[in-house]
Amino acid sequence: MVRFLIRRVALGVFVMFVVTIVVFLIFFVGPGRADVARTLAGRQATPATVALVSHRLLLDRPLTVQYWHFLDGLLHGNLGYSYYHGQPVTTILKQAFPVTLSLALGAAAIWLVVGVLSGVLSAVRSRSIWDRIVTVLALFFYSMPSFVLGLLLLYIFYYQFALHGIHIFPGAGYTYLTADPLKWFEGLVLPWITLALVSAAAYTRLTRGSMLDVMNEDYVRTARSKGLSENRVIYRHALRSALTPVISQFGIDLGVLAGGAVITETVFGMPGLGFTAVHAIQSQDLPVIIGVVIVASAAVVVANILVDTFYAVLDPRVRLH
Amino acid sequence: MALLEVSDLHVSFPTPDGVVQAVRGLSFAAEAGKTLGIVGESGSGKSVATQTIMGLTRGARVSGQAMFEDKDLLAMDQKALRSVRGDEVGMIFQDPLSSLHPYYRVGWQIVEMIRNNHKDISKAKAKARAVELLGLVGIPQPDRRVDDFPHQFSGGMRQRAMIAMAMSLNPKLLIADEPTTALDVTVQAQVLQVMRRLQEEFGTAIILITHDLGVVAEVADDVVVMYAGSAMEKADRYEIFGASHHPYTEGLLQSLPAYGGVRERLHPIPGQPPSLINLPGGCPFHPRCPYVMDRCRIEEPPLFEVGGNPTHTSACWLTLDLVERTALRDKVVGGQLPSPSRP
Ligand SMILES: Nc1ncnc2c1ncn2[C@@H]1O[C@H](COP(=O)(O)OP(=O)(O)OP(=O)(O)O)[C@@H](O)[C@H]1O
Ligand code: SF4
Ligand SMILES: [Mg+2]
Numbered sequence: 001m002v003r004f005l006i007r008r009v010a011l012g013v014f015v016m017f018v019v020t021i022v023v024f025l026i027f028f029v030g031p032g033r034a035d036v037a038r039t040l041a042g043r044q045a046t047p048a049t050v051a052l053v054s055h056r057l058l059l060d061r062p063l064t065v066q067y068w069h070f071l072d073g074l075l076h077g078n079l080g081y082s083y084y085h086g087q088p089v090t091t092i093l094k095q096a097f098p099v100t101l102s103l104a105l106g107a108a109a110i111w112l113v114v115g116v117l118s119g120v121l122s123a124v125r126s127r128s129i130w131d132r133i134v135t136v137l138a139l140f141f142y143s144m145p146s147f148v149l150g151l152l153l154l155y156i157f158y159y160q161f162a163l164h165g166i167h168i169f170p171g172a173g174y175t176y177l178t179a180d181p182l183k184w185f186e187g188l189v190l191p192w193i194t195l196a197l198v199s200a201a202a203y204t205r206l207t208r209g210s211m212l213d214v215m216n217e218d219y220v221r222t223a224r225s226k227g228l229s230e231n232r233v234i235y236r237h238a239l240r241s242a243l244t245p246v247i248s249q250f251g252i253d254l255g256v257l258a259g260g261a262v263i264t265e266t267v268f269g270m271p272g273l274g275f276t277a278v279h280a281i282q283s284q285d286l287p288v289i290i291g292v293v294i295v296a297s298a299a300v301v302v303a304n305i306l307v308d309t310f311y312a313v314l315d316p317r318v319r320l321h
Numbered sequence: 322m323a324l325l326e327v328s329d330l331h332v333s334f335p336t337p338d339g340v341v342q343a344v345r346g347l348s349f350a351a352e353a354g355k356t357l358g359i360v361g362e363s364g365s366g367k368s369v370a371t372q373t374i375m376g377l378t379r380g381a382r383v384s385g386q387a388m389f390e391d392k393d394l395l396a397m398d399q400k401a402l403r404s405v406r407g408d409e410v411g412m413i414f415q416d417p418l419s420s421l422h423p424y425y426r427v428g429w430q431i432v433e434m435i436r437n438n439h440k441d442i443s444k445a446k447a448k449a450r451a452v453e454l455l456g457l458v459g460i461p462q463p464d465r466r467v468d469d470f471p472h473q474f475s476g477g478m479r480q481r482a483m484i485a486m487a488m489s490l491n492p493k494l495l496i497a498d499e500p501t502t503a504l505d506v507t508v509q510a511q512v513l514q515v516m517r518r519l520q521e522e523f524g525t526a527i528i529l530i531t532h533d534l535g536v537v538a539e540v541a542d543d544v545v546v547m548y549a550g551s552a553m554e555k556a557d558r559y560e561i562f563g564a565s566h567h568p569y570t571e572g573l574l575q576s577l578p579a580y581g582g583v584r585e586r587l588h589p590i591p592g593q594p595p596s597l598i599n600l601p602g603g604c605p606f607h608p609r610c611p612y613v614m615d616r617c618r619i620e621e622p623p624l625f626e627v628g629g630n631p632t633h634t635s636a637c638w639l640t641l642d643l644v645e646r647t648a649l650r651d652k653v654v655g656g657q658l659p660s661p662s663r664p
Contacts (some may be wrong), residue, residue, distance in 0.1 A: 221420075225377060227403045227408055230399065
């Protein structure tokens, strides 16, 4: 297990290394050195100023030196300053990250729990009325784009509620957990549902199929022959194996989660990483874009390691080889 | 009265191609302290019949009776069946490779079995019992192997682990489906020995399913020969090997390697078992039977007493007098079988 973890972390570090190279090449080398310096120096800059900026940014030095400098700054938590707010990029990210983390973790939890439990129900009561209801709901949410679902939820639970004098869910914004836990929760309910349900629907189908396969396995029959209760047979024996493909799919879908977070944050006006990135792109705020890309990549890499570790805990055959 | 008395068991599976009639009117009895051997070619319904009795067949139409002590297992709900499974009836399944859960340690699976039925036994005690059981079925270094996962066991070891698990609660009835197929001869003898010891100590009734007549000759007290979902012949071991009546039993005996000790060539039964969706009319064995008569193609024979012996029955239209039957056998198949005699 320890060897497995070391291998996974080493792979993660390598992936991040590749990400920094790619980011570096795209943002610093791609547009041409002169362009970067000119952009940074401003519209009215004289050639001398541009040359100075160029020198300061090491743009007149070899690529390897430049990259080393970039990496060095990164490792010391220095990502430069926003062109527009003049704030350090790290400060901006520190404010945005908890927002996205709250959104993503909560949504992932709902996504998995709802997806897996409805899938189990659907499989165990296969072809019953429950199976049909779950299937129809799953298809409904599966075919719905998340921004439509988000706007629909806002219309009903914010706008219509407000018309009737009910104010439970805020229409936009974000309250930090440390500031007011209840408000934090209320503000996140609709975004969580928006982000979770669309993906959960796919997991209902995935879990259902996986459970139906596993329920026919010989070892499930063995479990029954031992006189175990039906719940124990389903959850301890069948679901344990049926979860494996679900978890590995979840590892693949972490990127989907990140993408969905961008849309959800935009719909609900939440100042998270996605929201920040959208604004930074619109205003060409290069350092902020780079910061978001790197933090988001790191988050996906770490989440992937966690998912893989969980996968290994589930399946001893992975763990031991 | 027998511990388990199955009567007129029918099991069929509706499938898109038609209804598979896996078991058709099967009756048999298993008695405390005795071993019942069920033999028959692949697909004859041995596994389906025994699993259905324990409520483990999914998606089947079932009818008949299975009296276990004074309760009908086929009329019980799942909850009542659960208290019989494991505790009173232990089951060893045919495929040892897939019958253990791949994600749980072998010892854990045995401990689960013990503690599920006896909540008062501590974890440590149950584990000690698991180690003891694994040792009993001949797993080397059981105290270490108890913590292995099934994939770390060989096929034969997994089969023995299954046997250890099924026997862990000293059940009244042990249903063993091909328990020795994956084992080499010495281990096979060892495993049969362990089962016999359990039987002697606790008076366990054993149902042993196999297509190896050699195993039957070694351990079975009574034998049911199955073909296409029904019993062709039922008798005690001596009658089956010494004075069989049914042509199908005869075919099985002829395909036994060392039978009679001198023959070198094996005689597998020509032809294939019938489709269970479209059974041939009349005797189900008639397309392969060297003795086939006109009547066999039209009327299905019920079980008749052979030679006036109520414990020996055969579902065949041939003469029931054993002396005449032997004379006929000599004429048709050329005296390849020894004449009936009690060993
Ligand atoms: N779920 C099912 N659906 C349809 N047919 C089935 C099902 N289960 C079993 N059968 C059929 O029932 C018949 C009897 O099967 P069974 O497993 O009892 O044979 P068997 O005597 O145990 O053979 P073997 O020696 O190969 O184990 C077979 O023809 C099989 O194809
Ligand atoms: S009834 Fe006829 S076909 Fe069937 S086994 Fe007897 S002789 Fe052969
Ligand atoms: Mg079988």
